[in-house]
Amino acid sequence: MSAMSVDSQILSILRALGHDYISGSELSQRLCISRSMLRTRVEELCALGYEIVVSPHLGYCLLDVPDLLHADDLFLAFGEDKSDRSRHPGF
DSSP states (O other): OOSSOHHHHHHHHHHHTTTOOBOHHHHHHHHTOOHHHHHHHHHHHHHTTOEEEEETTTEEEEEEOOSSOOHHHHHHHTTOOTTOGGGOTTO
16 A cells, blocks of 8 residues: 555545454554554544544444545545556646
8 A cells, every 4th residue: 555645545444344343453553653643544534524433442434435535535436546646637
């Protein structure tokens, strides 16, 4: 997951799990970020309208996405590497 932003990586992992939970410890290890950074990024995603449940005993779970998607989420949805902006010069 090299060129994807941390937000895209979080969303990708949570989407792949469906409605299953992943612990904060496991998710932060997969992303190579601190748990504090993970919490901050999840709070920002929630502020953007992503419905992410955070449970002290279960971890994180993506329940719903906003009607207006995050730019990284659009690239993820189309399976494109956002670092290749030559195909989409307006981004």
